[in-house]
Amino acid sequence: MKTYNHLWKNICTFESLEHAYEQAKQGKLGNPCMIEFNKHWQLHLCNLLKELRTQTYKPRALRKFVLRDPKTRVICVSEFRDRIIHHALVNILKPIFEPLFIYDSYASRAGKGTLPAIQRFDEFKRKVTQNGKQVAGAQNKNFVQCFVFKADIRHYFETVDHAVLLGIIKKRVKDEYVLWLVQRVLKNYDSGTPGKGMPLGNWTSQFFANVYLNELDQFVKHTLRAKYYIRYVDDFVILHRSKKALQEHERKITEFIKTLKIKLHPTKCKIIPLGRGVSFLGFRIFYQYKLVRTRNFKKIRARLDALLADYKCGIISAWDVLEVLQGWNAYALHGNTYKLRERFQQQIEYELQKTP
Numbered sequence: 001m002k003t004y005n006h007l008w009k010n011i012c013t014f015e016s017l018e019h020a021y022e023q024a025k026q027g028k029l030g031n032p033c034m035i036e037f038n039k040h041w042q043l044h045l046c047n048l049l050k051e052l053r054t055q056t057y058k059p060r061a062l063r064k065f066v067l068r069d070p071k072t073r074v075i076c077v078s079e080f081r082d083r084i085i086h087h088a089l090v091n092i093l094k095p096i097f098e099p100l101f102i103y104d105s106y107a108s109r110a111g112k113g114t115l116p117a118i119q120r121f122d123e124f125k126r127k128v129t130q131n132g133k134q135v136a137g138a139q140n141k142n143f144v145q146c147f148v149f150k151a152d153i154r155h156y157f158e159t160v161d162h163a164v165l166l167g168i169i170k171k172r173v174k175d176e177y178v179l180w181l182v183q184r185v186l187k188n189y190d191s192g193t194p195g196k197g198m199p200l201g202n203w204t205s206q207f208f209a210n211v212y213l214n215e216l217d218q219f220v221k222h223t224l225r226a227k228y229y230i231r232y233v234d235d236f237v238i239l240h241r242s243k244k245a246l247q248e249h250e251r252k253i254t255e256f257i258k259t260l261k262i263k264l265h266p267t268k269c270k271i272i273p274l275g276r277g278v279s280f281l282g283f284r285i286f287y288q289y290k291l292v293r294t295r296n297f298k299k300i301r302a303r304l305d306a307l308l309a310d311y312k313c314g315i316i317s318a319w320d321v322l323e324v325l326q327g328w329n330a331y332a333l334h335g336n337t338y339k340l341r342e343r344f345q346q347q348i349e350y351e352l353q354k355t356p
Contacts, residue, residue: 076199143275
């Protein structure tokens with residue numbers, strides 16, 4: 001196994017921090033914190049560089065806010081200067097760990113995402129069912145020979161174990177200063193349980209989430225030899241013609257993740273016939289078609305209602321509303337949603353037109 005020992009010198013350069021600064025700026029040009037930092041960005045980067053070289057760097061307290069969409073989540077926002085450090089750290093670790101990730105891990109990776117994961121699900125369901133072979137006495141064409149083990153990890157980000165994560169990283173990274181920085185970032189978040197948890201919202205958290213669950217990915221692919229497996233963050237599915245085989249997979253996965261000190265969600269892990277529809281990444285997927293989940297539609301409806309209220313008050317333009325609608329349409333287009341999208345488009349345009 002190849003290991004890496006001399007990485008710190010690659011982080012502790014002005015060029016490294018400048019590149020990370022440019023990454024941290026993307027999509028944040030109107031952010032007041034970024035604007036303030038930008039006034040004297042070279043001086044700020046020099047100060048960060050000095051803190052890294054002397055190992056006196058200490059992340060600032062996270063700002064927290066509650067997001068309800070519809071489930072309640074606590075999102076943590078790092079200071080802009082700390083986000084630069086996060087990018088610099090991931091830039092060093094990513095070339096080491098990215099090649100280890102399986103193809104069918106779809107979160108926070110270039111060229112991946114929710115829609116490629118949905119398309120992969122469609123590909124797998126055709127292979128498993130031999131292009132739609134139906135069960136005996138099928139009620140309709142959706143009742144095919146396919147079961148889906150749908151699962152997620154219970155309170156995943158809150159329960160990631162720091163010692164386990166560091167152990168995974170140490171298998172490849174031997175540079176003590178890089179490991180020191182990883183620990184600094186992890187300890188900046190208080191989950192309420194010492195040595196546990198990562199904050200939702202940090203770039204490092206997204207990357208470490210994949211590093212951590214790559215252990216599960218490798219187990220599923222190489223020990224269980226499950227051919228039709230897809231993971232997006234802590235949500236994952238396995239497709240198979242045999243329900244009994246999936247029950248055995250579930251039992252073995254439950255045992256394996258004890259070594260990672262995490263658990264499957266007790267109520268969200270189910271083995272479902274594809275004919276009944278499987279909820280995955282915002283869609284309810286059947287063999288013949290996909291529907292947008294009601295929860296997701298209510299979410300975009302609420303967001304657009306809020307934007308329409310701002311438009312009526314003259315705070316934003318009609319284009320701001322339509323831009324969000326078009327983004328949702330592009331997403332919903334991947335399901336069987338023509339009538340829904342047409343009706344929704346007409347409703348929003350009507351609301352815009354009747355506002356003087």
